[in-house]
Amino acid sequence: MSLEEPDPRSRDVGETPEGTVDYDALEALLGETALDREEHVNATAFVVRPDEVQEALNALRDEAGFDYLSNVTAQEYADRYESIYHLKKYDDPTQEVGVVVPTVTDAPVSQTAEPVYRTADWHEREAYDLVGIEYDGHPDMRRILLPETWQGHPLGSDYNPEKPQVVPFREHANPLQPDSRGEGAESDTMFLNIGPHHPATHGVLHVKTVLDGEQIADVEPDIGYLHRCEEQMCQQSTYRHQIMPYPDRWDYVSAGILNEWAYARAAEDLADIDVPEYAQVIRTMSAELCRICSHMLALGTFALDVFGDFTAVFQYAFRDREVVQNILEELTGQRLMFNYLRLGGVAWDIPEPREDFFEMVRDFLDGLPEKTTEYHNLITSNEIFQVRCVDTGELPPETAKQYGATGPVARGSGVDIDLRRDDPYGYYEELDWDVVTEDGCDNYSRVLVRMREVEESAKIIEQCVDLLAEWPEDEREIQSNVPRTLKPDADAEVYRGVEAAKGELGIYMRSDGTDTPARFKIRSPCFCNLHTLREMTEGEYVPDLIASLGSLDIVLGEVDR
Amino acid sequence: MSSESEKLHDTVSTQDARMGDGVDSRFNSKLREAFGSTPFILTKFDKFMNWVRGNSMFMLQFGIACCSIEMIHTYAIKHDLDRFGAGVPRASPRQADVIIVPGTIVSKFAPRMKRVYDQMPEPKFVVGMGSCTISGGPFQEGYNVIKGAEEVIPVDIHVPGCPPRPEALIYGIAKLQERIRNGETSPVTVKPYELEEFGDLERDELVRHLADRIDEDDLVMRYNWADSP
Numbered sequence: 118m119s120l121e122e123p124d125p126r127s128r129d130v131g132e133t134p135e136g137t138v139d140y141d142a143l144e145a146l147l148g149e150t151a152l153d154r155e156e157h158v159n160a161t162a163f164v165v166r167p168d169e170v171q172e173a174l175n176a177l178r179d180e181a182g183f184d185y186l187s188n189v190t191a192q193e194y195a196d197r198y199e200s201i202y203h204l205k206k207y208d209d210p211t212q213e214v215g216v217v218v219p220t221v222t223d224a225p226v227s228q229t230a231e232p233v234y235r236t237a238d239w240h241e242r243e244a245y246d247l248v249g250i251e252y253d254g255h256p257d258m259r260r261i262l263l264p265e266t267w268q269g270h271p272l273g274s275d276y277n278p279e280k281p282q283v284v285p286f287r288e289h290a291n292p293l294q295p296d297s298r299g300e301g302a303e304s305d306t307m308f309l310n311i312g313p314h315h316p317a318t319h320g321v322l323h324v325k326t327v328l329d330g331e332q333i334a335d336v337e338p339d340i341g342y343l344h345r346c347e348e349q350m351c352q353q354s355t356y357r358h359q360i361m362p363y364p365d366r367w368d369y370v371s372a373g374i375l376n377e378w379a380y381a382r383a384a385e386d387l388a389d390i391d392v393p394e395y396a397q398v399i400r401t402m403s404a405e406l407c408r409i410c411s412h413m414l415a416l417g418t419f420a421l422d423v424f425g426d427f428t429a430v431f432q433y434a435f436r437d438r439e440v441v442q443n444i445l446e447e448l449t450g451q452r453l454m455f456n457y458l459r460l461g462g463v464a465w466d467i468p469e470p471r472e473d474f475f476e477m478v479r480d481f482l483d484g485l486p487e488k489t490t491e492y493h494n495l496i497t498s499n500e501i502f503q504v505r506c507v508d509t510g511e512l513p514p515e516t517a518k519q520y521g522a523t524g525p526v527a528r529g530s531g532v533d534i535d536l537r538r539d540d541p542y543g544y545y546e547e548l549d550w551d552v553v554t555e556d557g558c559d560n561y562s563r564v565l566v567r568m569r570e571v572e573e574s575a576k577i578i579e580q581c582v583d584l585l586a587e588w589p590e591d592e593r594e595i596q597s598n599v600p601r602t603l604k605p606d607a608d609a610e611v612y613r614g615v616e617a618a619k620g621e622l623g624i625y626m627r628s629d630g631t632d633t634p635a636r637f638k639i640r641s642p643c644f645c646n647l648h649t650l651r652e653m654t655e656g657e658y659v660p661d662l663i664a665s666l667g668s669l670d671i672v673l674g675e676v677d678r
Numbered sequence: 679m680s681s682e683s684e685k686l687h688d689t690v691s692t693q694d695a696r697m698g699d700g701v702d703s704r705f706n707s708k709l710r711e712a713f714g715s716t717p718f719i720l721t722k723f724d725k726f727m728n729w730v731r732g733n734s735m736f737m738l739q740f741g742i743a744c745c746s747i748e749m750i751h752t753y754a755i756k757h758d759l760d761r762f763g764a765g766v767p768r769a770s771p772r773q774a775d776v777i778i779v780p781g782t783i784v785s786k787f788a789p790r791m792k793r794v795y796d797q798m799p800e801p802k803f804v805v806g807m808g809s810c811t812i813s814g815g816p817f818q819e820g821y822n823v824i825k826g827a828e829e830v831i832p833v834d835i836h837v838p839g840c841p842p843r844p845e846a847l848i849y850g851i852a853k854l855q856e857r858i859r860n861g862e863t864s865p866v867t868v869k870p871y872e873l874e875e876f877g878d879l880e881r882d883e884l885v886r887h888l889a890d891r892i893d894e895d896d897l898v899m900r901y902n903w904a905d906s907p
Binding site: 263264265266267268271276278279280281282283284285286287313314316319320321341342343344345346347349350353362363366369370371414431432435436438439452453454673674 | 739740741743744747750754755769781782786787791794816817819820822823840841879888891892897898899904
């Protein structure tokens with residue numbers, strides 16, 4: 118819970134007393150800038166000229182209070198390119214608005230949104246990389262996911278995947294030879310590659326670091342070493358069954374069901390599918406089990422990063438993950454890639470005998486408080502740990518918002534946002550639990566948030582188990598009626614997010630009337646959270662960089678997609 | 679004299695002495711039984727080395743994607759790969775002799791993986807973990823995905839699955855140990871993707887186009903997607 122008093126803030130322009138968005142008022146605010154209106158399933162969007170993007174976004178941010186650029190989607194139509202900025206408010210994420218920027222097909226250039234929202238920097242680089250729209254005034258218009266010498270833009274319509282590519286490998290120079298990339302010829306800085314194969318980077322992340330003594334002068338995360346074309350994969354798969362296995366592989370540290378839910382929620386809104394209440398309870402329970410599993414990994418690897426504890430804490434965390442994975446395997450049939458959610462419900466009911474399953478879950482929950490105490494004894498009250506984490510990697514709340522940080526990273530900076538409460542879905546609204554925030558803004562707070570969230574998740578699971586155990590036998594409907602071949606209305610567009618383990622995981626989908634999406638865009642929380650790394654580490658020491666990276670809890674599968 | 683020789687015959691044989699109650703029965707083992715009275719064995723040096731190699735494998739700590747999570751679980755508590763003499767993860771490739779490739783390899787990563795593999799000392803072995811290292815797995819059709827680890831480095835054991843369970847990985851490693859013990863190696867398959875100097879590439883349209891952006895002596899990897907299986 119935030120320590121700040123909730124101040125009765127005055128209403129923004131375009132906000133109704135009920136807390137919804139009055140799009141007519143917004144249109145009046147934008148005035149001449151808004152050329153047209155588009156109705157998306159989640160919100161209304163305004164069409165803006167490509168050279169007036171900043172004007173429109175500035176008005177929406179400063180006057181109407183849309184301080185959160187959630188996502189930037191780029192796509193190509195037959196006659197135009199389009200960038201869509203999905204805006205929300207940190208205070209109330211249900212208030213959404215879109216800004217659509219069409220550009221011409223030959224030489225698509227659009228004004229950058231980076232001066233208004235810092236997070237647009239990486240989003241627009243991705244749009245340039247994959248779709249091919251250039252952003253005028255962007256500080257660093259380079260490829261972000263694909264190698265710099267790549268030819269063509271793979272999500273554009275004229276891309277030929279058969280064409281050969283040449284990928285350079287330049288980091289093979291002798292690591293001992295002098296290499297200073299600081300300013301001026303007299304600079305005595307040292308350039309250091311961390312990754313992409315390094316035990317502390319949590320996967321294949323490459324951090325280009327410039328050191329001044331032991332302090333960090335500049336840090337640049339270089340991503341794309343696990344860019345598996347997830348968006349292309351989803352765009353060529355059918356809604357009904359083929360897409361669902363892919364979300365498991367975005368954030369793969371057992372957070373599968375949380376990711377599946379992101380797709381399920383977006384697709385269910387797009388095609389207007391209901392989900393039976395019983396299935397929602399199962400979804401909620403299994404998703405929270407995934408969250409515990411994911412936070413345990415974050416905790417174990419963070420302890421490994423910070424005090425090299427491969428013995429106790431790391432193994433304890435993995436012991437507890439094994440228990441949760443056993444429960445999830447019992448429920449879904451798989452340890453890691455669950456593929457359990459279906460559009461309109463779940464794949465199957467709680468395994469028989471139900472009592473045994475519930476007992477298994479309750480056993481785990483009963484043992485959890487003792488384990489949590491143990492973790493606190495080993496980790497958070499450990500002096501070495503505190504020296505490494507308290508007041509290092511600071512991320513002030515305003516900076517976190519500028520970078521579009523969500524999840525435990527934002528909540529560790531005192532930003533009170535959690536889509537489970539603020540934009541309710543599933544069964545969360547009916548249950549009794551709290552959103553955890555910490556005001557420290559440092560590495561320590563982010564770890565504390567995760568540890569306390571485990572306890573909150575346990576509370577949710579306990580209530581779900583009680584509900585499921587008493588659910589009348591003839592009302593256990595796990596799946597609503599969904600057509601075998603799903604073809605949402607042509608040109609329907611939706612952007613929906615859920616609170617995944619790392620933050621807001623959003624899906625943008627556009628239907629073209631067929632059974633596969635015309636555009637499938639994943640808004641990854643790790644991608645945005647990783648962007649804050651530079652803010653957190655500049656001027657700090659190298660060990661603090663490792664601690665900050667660990668506390669961000671990134672998963673490269675989700676960063677690169 | 680006679681009493682002395684009697685005394686000599688009275689003493690228990692060395693083997694019995696070794697196999698007897700002794701200080702502690704824990705010292706009795708199958709190995710001791712096999713060796714009998716003499717602590718010496720006669721074998722070929724190669725055979726001995728293979729036996730040693732198979733039972734003391736240093737793995738490279740190498741995580742790529744989803745499979746690396748199951749790989750960590752294989753090292754960690756419960757499955758504990760160390761039981762089989764193969765569970766010491768080394769952070770440096772120069773200290774490792776087995777590399778488990780746990781995940782999808784994409785165009786940007788393949789040159790790095792090749793380099794890490796090249797840095798490992800001989801003899802070295804490769805376990806490909808998961809469908810992605812066999813064929814690209816669920817991402818095979820991706821524009822950026824290498825269709826299997828064998829496009830870049832030779833693979834000794836393939837463990838299928840998406841991801842394979844820890845038990846499956848242990849089975850794969852046990853099979854690798856068995857092969858090493860028997861002195862078997864995998865045939866080196868064709869490797870279409872090599873690290874080479876940019877200047878050595880055939881000067882086709884693409885290479886000429888990139889000539890002003892890549893130096894002659896930069897290492898590059900050229901992907902001919904149309905030739906990928």
